[in-house]
Amino acid sequence: MSKKNLAILTILCTIILDQVIKIYIKTNFVLGEEVVVFDWFKIHFVENNGMAMGFEFGGKAGKLFLTVFRLFAVTAIMYWLIGTIKTKVHNAVIIAISLIFSGAIGNIIDSVFYGAIFDDSTNKVATLFADQPYGSIFHGKVVDMFYFPIWSGNLPSWIPFMGGETYTFFQYIFNPADAYITIGVALLFIFSKQAFPKEEKKIEA
Template identity: 35%
Template sequence: MALGKLSTGHKVAIWTVILVALDQIVKMLVHANMEVNERIEVFSWFNLCYVENPGFAFGMQLGGGSEGFDWGKVVLTLFRIAMICALIYGIRYLLKKRDEVPTGVIVGAVLILAGAIGNVVDSMFYGLFIEAQGTGFLTGKVIDMIHLPLFKWENCPSFLRFLVGGDGYFFGAVFNVADAYISCAVVYLLIFHYKFFK
């Protein structure tokens, strides 16, 4: 069957799988070829930096548990799974209203879904398969590797400090391909499709 003859729902599923696979391939290449906390400067404004993130955005974490079991991580992973289910439901709803929904909204939703799935795969399974993590099912760390120290921001307002790394550079966080999918999709939807969400 030619790709053009597939239903929009099938195309959404195929693109989601491709995007998740790309994210996982990049993470496995980083894991296989770099040491944790190793940094490779590609350009002055672009580094590869292998980080195992135990939390969520910008390394924030929920409180852990006692006896070595991280209940905070389990709650975070289960919350992510619930959000994926909600996204799938939302995309199915958008596809049913296809004539009223701009293609860009569906593209943005697919990017967010693929990013969420990519990070949940890490949380669910990497603790089982990556020995260095020493964690278990639902408590794996997310592999991050993209660092963009774009410029020095010494007088950053306190409410924006989370955007600046310990070295004083904006953008301080290390993130991954899945995070980039989500961030780019949110910015794209806010800029180009904000009227759809009114």
């Protein structure tokens, strides 16, 4: 398989999977609803305004800025991917950049379109292509659902700032797109020599 086809296949499959899972959660779960798969793995439906770990800033204006920034960022990633495809780089690097690209696209789809096609999920299951959507274009919320509370307990008192407090690892809820980005970055780290080759210095005689 050519590097171009590998990238296209990776991007299409991952974006479709991301959106299928999100739409299923959005149209079958009430906001805050939780299904326990294992003690250490739960499906817990939450929404956020698009920043990692649920952070947000600047209200609607900040949300719009974040979405526009992501559009510029994903454009840069696309050019990076196109340029990388033209080189003799390891296929793992192509997959890594493709995962980062599809992860960014997946969350952009939520941010750009979900506010205009879904109604609110508070106390009821949302409707796709609702007559009264909860927001507008560019003001959608990102759907998260994967929760891995692997360990929960009180931290030792000698730990600075957090000592003695109750802590859960891993406490953040994420979605497939977030996972793609994390895996992509990890692959780039593992294959950093192939992804970011150093130019050999020519020694003049």
